[in-house]
Amino acid sequence: MKNKKNLVIIESPAKARSLQSYLGDRYEIIASYGHVRDLPRHYIGVDEKNNFKPTYTILPDKRKVVAQLKKKASGFSRIYLAADPDREGEAICWHLSQILEEDGRVFKRLRFNAVTKETVLKALKNPSVIDMQLVDAQQARRVMDRLVGYKISSYLQKIIGRGKSAGRVQTVVLRIIQQREDEINIFIPVEHWLIEAEFHQNNKIIKASLFIVDGKRVDKPGLAPRSSEEALTIHGRLTDYEGEWTLSGIKRKIRSVKPPPPFITSTLQQAASTRLSYSPSRTMTIAQQLYEGISLENKERSGLITYMRTDSVRISPESIKECREYISRKYGSNTLSESPNRYRSSKGSQDAHEAIRPVSTELPPSSVSTLLTSPQLALYSLIWNRFIATQMKDAEIEKTTYTVTGADLEFKCTGDRFLSRGYSIIDPSYIRIEKELPLMKKGSVIFESATREQKFTSPPPRFSEARLVAEMKKQGIGRPSTYVSTIKTLKNRKYVEKEGGLLKPTELGTTTERLLVRMFPHIFEIGFTASMEDLLDSIANGDESYVDVLKIMNLPLVSSLEKAMATVSDVRSDLQETTEETCPECGSPLVVRWGRYGKFKACTAFPKCKFSKPVKEHAAAIFEGRSCSVCGGKLLLNAGRYGRYLRCEKYPDCDHTEPVPVGVSCPIPDCGGELVEKRSRTGRIFFSCSRYPECKYAIWNKPLDRICPRCGFPILEERKKGIFCPSCKKRISN
DNA sequence: CAGTGAGCGAGCTTCCGCTTGACTT
Numbered sequence: 001m002k003n004k005k006n007l008v009i010i011e012s013p014a015k016a017r018s019l020q021s022y023l024g025d026r027y028e029i030i031a032s033y034g035h036v037r038d039l040p041r042h043y044i045g046v047d048e049k050n051n052f053k054p055t056y057t058i059l060p061d062k063r064k065v066v067a068q069l070k071k072k073a074s075g076f077s078r079i080y081l082a083a084d085p086d087r088e089g090e091a092i093c094w095h096l097s098q099i100l101e102e103d104g105r106v107f108k109r110l111r112f113n114a115v116t117k118e119t120v121l122k123a124l125k126n127p128s129v130i131d132m133q134l135v136d137a138q139q140a141r142r143v144m145d146r147l148v149g150y151k152i153s154s155y156l157q158k159i160i161g162r163g164k165s166a167g168r169v170q171t172v173v174l175r176i177i178q179q180r181e182d183e184i185n186i187f188i189p190v191e192h193w194l195i196e197a198e199f200h201q202n203n204k205i206i207k208a209s210l211f212i213v214d215g216k217r218v219d220k221p222g223l224a225p226r227s228s229e230e231a232l233t234i235h236g237r238l239t240d241y242e243g244e245w246t247l248s249g250i251k252r253k254i255r256s257v258k259p260p261p262p263f264i265t266s267t268l269q270q271a272a273s274t275r276l277s278y279s280p281s282r283t284m285t286i287a288q289q290l291y292e293g294i295s296l297e298n299k300e301r302s303g304l305i306t307y308m309r310t311d312s313v314r315i316s317p318e319s320i321k322e323c324r325e326y327i328s329r330k331y332g333s334n335t336l337s338e339s340p341n342r343y344r345s346s347k348g349s350q351d352a353h354e355a356i357r358p359v360s361t362e363l364p365p366s367s368v369s370t371l372l373t374s375p376q377l378a379l380y381s382l383i384w385n386r387f388i389a390t391q392m393k394d395a396e397i398e399k400t401t402y403t404v405t406g407a408d409l410e411f412k413c414t415g416d417r418f419l420s421r422g423y424s425i426i427d428p429s430y431i432r433i434e435k436e437l438p439l440m441k442k443g444s445v446i447f448e449s450a451t452r453e454q455k456f457t458s459p460p461p462r463f464s465e466a467r468l469v470a471e472m473k474k475q476g477i478g479r480p481s482t483y484v485s486t487i488k489t490l491k492n493r494k495y496v497e498k499e500g501g502l503l504k505p506t507e508l509g510t511t512t513e514r515l516l517v518r519m520f521p522h523i524f525e526i527g528f529t530a531s532m533e534d535l536l537d538s539i540a541n542g543d544e545s546y547v548d549v550l551k552i553m554n555l556p557l558v559s560s561l562e563k564a565m566a567t568v569s570d571v572r573s574d575l576q577e578t579t580e581e582t583c584p585e586c587g588s589p590l591v592v593r594w595g596r597y598g599k600f601k602a603c604t605a606f607p608k609c610k611f612s613k614p615v616k617e618h619a620a621a622i623f624e625g626r627s628c629s630v631c632g633g634k635l636l637l638n639a640g641r642y643g644r645y646l647r648c649e650k651y652p653d654c655d656h657t658e659p660v661p662v663g664v665s666c667p668i669p670d671c672g673g674e675l676v677e678k679r680s681r682t683g684r685i686f687f688s689c690s691r692y693p694e695c696k697y698a699i700w701n702k703p704l705d706r707i708c709p710r711c712g713f714p715i716l717e718e719r720k721k722g723i724f725c726p727s728c729k730k731r732i733s734n
Numbered sequence: 735c736a737g738t739g740a741g742c743g744a745g746c747t748t749c750c751g752c753t754t755g756a757c758t759t
Binding site: 011012013014031032033034035036038039041042044061062065083084088089091092138141142144145146147148149150151152153154156157158161162163164165166167168169170288292309478479481482485486489492593594599600602606607610612614638642643645647651652655657659678679680684686688692693698699700 | 735736737738739740741742743744745746747748749750751752753754755756759
């Protein structure tokens, strides 16, 4: 048994399964589940005075894995390390070799950036060694993140409070969100007027928009008429015009549209967000399930997609070939792109994995539809279509522009027409085109009517989570495996919150961002990561050493930290919000402090005096026409976590609460209950009987205080249906 | 479609990047 087999260690258990199927019984494959060793959590673990020597400990939740690795490794004098072929993967291999080091044992490095039988066997034929330069680049990255993260976080905690954090990635992302918020706040809407006119020729009508007035272009907000008067003048000019209108120009232009590249983590998250309304986090969970695979009818387990945390658009040559064969079979070879479309990864991509694509064209979505949940199927179809489209022909679109002139004005209208649908036959929503124009000839046209419409320019929108991830990718900040967790951290720290599905900074977030950018301008520059990456590359290619690079990068940190620490008490008092109030218990002044749940007022004599109270008084309104059923006191309307509710004014002496009544009795005959306001788990308000659970009557729409003339049911108002009766479905005219 | 909720809080935790399950924020 011993030494007969070869031992291979790989990061992911799903990849371990694939490898096992390629390599057979002679190989034992075991997964490390990512990193197994890291800097200690409770202290900084870097000796700055001793060449930035790091201290490593086994990650607490990997103790079991490590114990298992050690057990499995015993008896093997040669171990293959097959973590991902990138910086982090190299470091994982090195850490593994450190943990498993033994007399006479050798470690061989396997590198393959697509898990196919061919690539794996090829890697096994040419085993390599651990690249210590690459490992050092990773260590420098890790150590710098630790120094920045822990030192600046503890500075921040001296000023803002417990648990707050800063870091190379999270703070820059916070900054991006804040910058957008600043743009929105300083935005001044510009009024402009859109003037459109309809013209016809031989019963064909076009709607054209004003383009040139007296030789000047007016087709942009900054150039268009700015006031109602101005618009009215022009409008009058064209309605009063009695001369000839001419279709003076017809321009046709053909453009071809290439299929988009296959998905990477950020683009998948974005597409799933816009097309399926999935959050990036949900997308990743579902993608993980597709990656781990499903059991097919023949009981074989098969992964459906390649690895979902990737920043590379590369597709393996075999897969391109398979895809093209599939397209020829299914859609005909005339739909194939002339030559195979190969995609190259953007700069800064680690390229350890391929793009996100279906593992095999043998498993189209239709063939697995019964084995997948509907979100799984939806996401798989999205990935499938995008991949198939990459090897199809470009779409060809002809854009037509008509120019209509008269009264020293020029109007233009445009329309599109598909010459060839190309890859968009896979999914028509890939390309949105303008409506096709009716066929017209140069020459006279007849003015029909004109409209003028007031418009305002709008500020750029806040970021959705998926849009923010796209921005992080664009700026090279964060990695595919951390996009989701970075945003989660910002939410956990209460730096940002969601409003209508979009991210906005909280007051605390704004304060923190301003402070950090002021005190650590170089570290939290958007380009800091990019220059760090350059330095890390120079370690990887041997031009620089680990120590020298850390010395360079540590310099701005040390100097700004020194300045920051010297001003802690000043900054604290600057940021300290004072109040006019004094403590009712000891007479000391009260100040505003930040706590776990936001602001509160606290006594300055803390910790001697522990008095505190909320910033906002509970200025609840009295709910008229009803009193507490327990003590007879008045009822106050409150906003709680689960929506509005009523609470007795005598709280805390009387702790009676009840839901808010609508003022309509329950329509169920002889029930005797009344309808009250409730809120579902998803936060949506609905209305149900107060006698729940005995009476289960519930409706989504607010009942009106009116009864159906036909059946006596309370009637509802719905946005689309108008006023109607839910019982007999009778529509009631106002 | 759902039976709850004002209560606390501040001076030792925090970073980024790899991986999946174990969990009751």
